[in-house]
Amino acid sequence: MTSGQAKSALFEAIAVMGKAFASPVRLELLDLLAQAPRAVDELARASGQSTANTSQHLQALYAAGMVTRAREGTSVRYALAGREALSLWLALRDASVARLAEVERAARDYLGDEVDTIGREELMARMRAGDVVLIDVRPREEFDAGHIDGARSIPLDELEQRLAELPTDQQIVAYCRGPFCAYAHQAVRTLGTSGRRAQRLREGWPEWQLARRPAAKPAPRTAGHAPRT
Amino acid sequence: MTSGQAKSALFEAIAVMGKAFASPVRLELLDLLAQAPRAVDELARASGQSTANTSQHLQALYAAGMVTRAREGTSVRYALAGREALSLWLALRDASVARLAEVERAARDYLGDEVDTIGREELMARMRAGDVVLIDVRPREEFDAGHIDGARSIPLDELEQRLAELPTDQQIVAYCRGPFCAYAHQAVRTLGTSGRRAQRLREGWPEWQLARRPAAKPAPRTAGHAPRT
DNA sequence: CAAGGTATCAAGCGATCTATTGAATAACAA
DNA sequence: TTGTTATTCAATAGATCGCTTGATACCTTG
Numbered sequence: 232m233t234s235g236q237a238k239s240a241l242f243e244a245i246a247v248m249g250k251a252f253a254s255p256v257r258l259e260l261l262d263l264l265a266q267a268p269r270a271v272d273e274l275a276r277a278s279g280q281s282t283a284n285t286s287q288h289l290q291a292l293y294a295a296g297m298v299t300r301a302r303e304g305t306s307v308r309y310a311l312a313g314r315e316a317l318s319l320w321l322a323l324r325d326a327s328v329a330r331l332a333e334v335e336r337a338a339r340d341y342l343g344d345e346v347d348t349i350g351r352e353e354l355m356a357r358m359r360a361g362d363v364v365l366i367d368v369r370p371r372e373e374f375d376a377g378h379i380d381g382a383r384s385i386p387l388d389e390l391e392q393r394l395a396e397l398p399t400d401q402q403i404v405a406y407c408r409g410p411f412c413a414y415a416h417q418a419v420r421t422l423g424t425s426g427r428r429a430q431r432l433r434e435g436w437p438e439w440q441l442a443r444r445p446a447a448k449p450a451p452r453t454a455g456h457a458p459r460t
Numbered sequence: 461m462t463s464g465q466a467k468s469a470l471f472e473a474i475a476v477m478g479k480a481f482a483s484p485v486r487l488e489l490l491d492l493l494a495q496a497p498r499a500v501d502e503l504a505r506a507s508g509q510s511t512a513n514t515s516q517h518l519q520a521l522y523a524a525g526m527v528t529r530a531r532e533g534t535s536v537r538y539a540l541a542g543r544e545a546l547s548l549w550l551a552l553r554d555a556s557v558a559r560l561a562e563v564e565r566a567a568r569d570y571l572g573d574e575v576d577t578i579g580r581e582e583l584m585a586r587m588r589a590g591d592v593v594l595i596d597v598r599p600r601e602e603f604d605a606g607h608i609d610g611a612r613s614i615p616l617d618e619l620e621q622r623l624a625e626l627p628t629d630q631q632i633v634a635y636c637r638g639p640f641c642a643y644a645h646q647a648v649r650t651l652g653t654s655g656r657r658a659q660r661l662r663e664g665w666p667e668w669q670l671a672r673r674p675a676a677k678p679a680p681r682t683a684g685h686a687p688r689t
Numbered sequence: 690c691a692a693g694g695t696a697t698c699a700a701g702c703g704a705t706c707t708a709t710t711g712a713a714t715a716a717c718a719a
Numbered sequence: 720t721t722g723t724t725a726t727t728c729a730a731t732a733g734a735t736c737g738c739t740t741g742a743t744a745c746c747t748t749g
Contacts, residue, residue, distance in 0.1 A: 234642075235508060237570040241640060242484035242491075244563040248556040249487060252478030254737080255471035262471075271696060279464060284738055286697060296559030305695055305746050315555035322551045326544035327477040330525030334473040341466040411470060413463075483707080500726060513708055515727060534716045534725055 251295035252323055256280060257288050261311070261320045264298060265437040266369065266408050267376030268310035318441055324411070338411055346419040349404055349430040351442065363402045368418045369436070379406065379439055387414045394425050402428050409435025480524035481552055485509060486517050490540070490549045493527060494666040495598065495637050496605030497539035547670055553640070567640055575648040578633055578659040580671065592631045597647045598665070608635065608668055616643045623654050631657050638664025 251257055259278045263269065269277070275285035289309050292298045297316045300309045311317050327334045349357075357363040358381055367374050367382040374384040385393055387407075397403055403422055407414035415431040422429035434442070480486055488507045492498065498506070504514035518538050521527045526545045529538045540546050556563045578586075586592040587610055596603045596611040603613040614622055616636075626632055632651055636643035644660040651658035663671070 234570070237566065238488075239484060241563065241566040241570050242487045244560060244566045245487055245553060245556045246482060246484040247562070248560060249478075249481030249483075249552060250736095253475060253482040254478075255468060255475040256737085258471045258474055258478060259467075272694095281739075282696070283698090283740085286695095287737085290697080296556065302696095302746085305693095307696065312559055315551075315558045319551045319555045322544075322548045323478060324474060326548045327474045327525070329544045330541055331473060331477060333476070334470065337466065337470040337473045341463070341470050479706095485707090501724095510709075511726075512710080512728090515725095516708085519727085531716085531726095534723095536726065 248295045248297065251292050251297050254288065254291075256284070257292055258320075260285070260288055260292065261297065261316075262324075262408070262411070264309060264311045265317055265320060266373045268308050270303075270306040270308055272306070274309065314441070317437060321438060321441065324409075328410070341411070342413050342416050346416055346423075347430045348433045350433050351439065354404055354432060357402070363404055364398060365404050365406070365432075366397070366418070367407070367436075368405050368414045369407050369412075373408070373436070377440060378436060382406070385418075387418055390418055390421055394422075397422070397427065399427055402430065404430050404432050406432035406439075407435055409437055477524045477526065480521050480526045483517065483520075485513070486521055487549075489514070489517055489521065490526065490545075491553075491637070491640070493538060493540045494546060494549060495602045497537050499532075499535040499537055501535070503538065543670070546666060550667060550670065553638075557639070570640070571642050571645050575645055575652075576659045577662045579662050580668065583633055583661060586631070592633055593627060594633050594635070594661075595626070595647070596636070596665075597634050597643045598636050598641075602637075602665070606669060607665060611635070614647075616647055619647055619650055623651075626651070626656065628656055631659065633659050633661050635661035635668075636664055638666055 251261075256278065260274055263274055263277050271286050271289060272282055274289070275282045278285065280288075289298065289300070293300055293309075297312055297319075298309050299312050300307050302308075311320070328338060354363070354365070358365060365379065365382045366385045367378050368385060368387045368390065370386050371384055374382075374386075378384070385396070405415045405418040405422070407418075410433070412435060415435075419429040419431045480490075485507065489503055492503055492506050500515050500518060501511055503518070504511045507514065509517075518527065518529070522529055522538075526541055526548075527538050528541050529536050531537075540549070557567060583592070583594070587594060594608065594611045595614045596607050597614060597616045597619065599615050600613055603611075603615075607613070614625070634644045634647040634651070636647075639662070641664060644664075648658040648660045
């Protein structure tokens with residue numbers, strides 16, 4: 232094998248992972264998996280795809296090393312393949328919003344008008360001071376799979392009925408899946424209408440989680456992560 | 461437009477950038493551009509592709525927001541589109557080597573046996589102490605486009621003739637384009653054969669550069685960066 | 690073991706992607 | 720202007736991708 236062949240073999244191997252990001256359906260699956268591991272048919276329902284199509288895309292993601300899978304009784308649970316996969320997806324998401332005007336426009340269309348926001352540092356300071364209530368407005372199973380310390384789970388579709396649980400004399404901060412998730416925007420609008428002071432946390436759970444444990448483990452390759460080669 | 465349509469429009473827009481990483485040729489072009497901006501025919505020669513094909517892939521990268529371009533007289537100079545693009549490419553490269561056994565294998569095939577290495581922190585300490593010589597073994601034009609402070613340019617193909625310039629009683633550290641570049645490996649082997657103590661810097665210029673200025677500017681969108689939408 | 694749900698496989702068709710070829714355009718120099 | 724070099728455009732054929740449909744494999748429960 233000449234050096235040129237060895238080099239192109241290398242880039243071809245990297246492109247195997249790169250192809251994972253070429254399809255909008257796969258990106259949506261990655262986005263969902265960034266919140267919590269899920270079974271195939273949950274992902275199919277959440278993404279609006281047929282089960283067969285979802286399964287095929289998940290296998291493509293698996294071959295690309297972006298997800299792991301494990302059989303659990305009658306179903307198969309897929310999960311993002313560790314820190315590298317999560318930070319890679321977030322890097323793509325952030326780069327695309329920074330460099331492609333079309334992404335920013337689509338995000339604005341989807342999210343509606345911006346609401347008042349708060350950043351990580353300020354939130355942590357105010358939580359230590361105890362003058363803010365933090366709520367997680369994602370579906371409960373995503374909260375259960377991991378959430379910010381000190382947050383209370385109030386899924387968006389329960390918010391209206393459970394307004395009484397929330398104080399009227401304290402700042403309320405809502406967060407959800409991330410910058411492309413409309414839940415926190417809506418929660419802040421609902422809370423504002425009810426006369427409460429509310430802000431949206433700029434970070435979602437995945438970003439928070441990634442920033443929280445900074446580059447800890449060099450991650451020895453785990454069983455089930457390395458696909459067929 | 462329903463919410464579902466708005467959401468899929470968002471993921472489709474992100475996939476425009478994702479498609480940039482689906483082709484080995486484009487990845488090699490990104491890797492070259494991570495070292496220095498270049499004209500189309502330089503990239504064509506360096507990647508072993510026809511000019512027309514290179515031009516088309518560069519246009520795809522431009523549409524994906526990954527590169528910028530500027531006419532310079534008779535030629536067109538392409539460059540990586542800022543920090544986000546560089547860190548995204550590096551994230552993909554690192555994730556693929558971590559999660560895909562095939563990438564690791566291809567890298568080993570290409571690079572040959574590993575040589576003694578040194579990390580960023582230790583190098584900086586030893587350079588402050590003055591007991592190490594740092595050489596940049598990339599082609600001179602890449603050195604000119606940016607290099608580590610204190611490094612001397614000795615392109616690999618000049619190393620044998622210029623061995624006399626290098627001390628025999630000091631540690632020598634060589635670096636090149638990054639973990640997938642064979643130059644530094646070869647330089648260390650050559651230096652070792654000549655009786656010198658030599659190590660390879662684990663970081664290449666792009667990683668060094670990215671780590672050096674940590675997340676400085678939020679980068680307002682620059683002219684020429686936002687492609688047709 | 691049979692039934693029922695969950696996931697994967699196999700085949701097929703249209704759409705998209707890739708590299709090639711040859712022509713067209715842009716900047717510059719004589 | 721004309722020639723030269725660098726780049727892009729346009730058209731094409733072959734390969735790959737993406738989704739659908741219907742059949743198959745796997746695991747649990749009765």
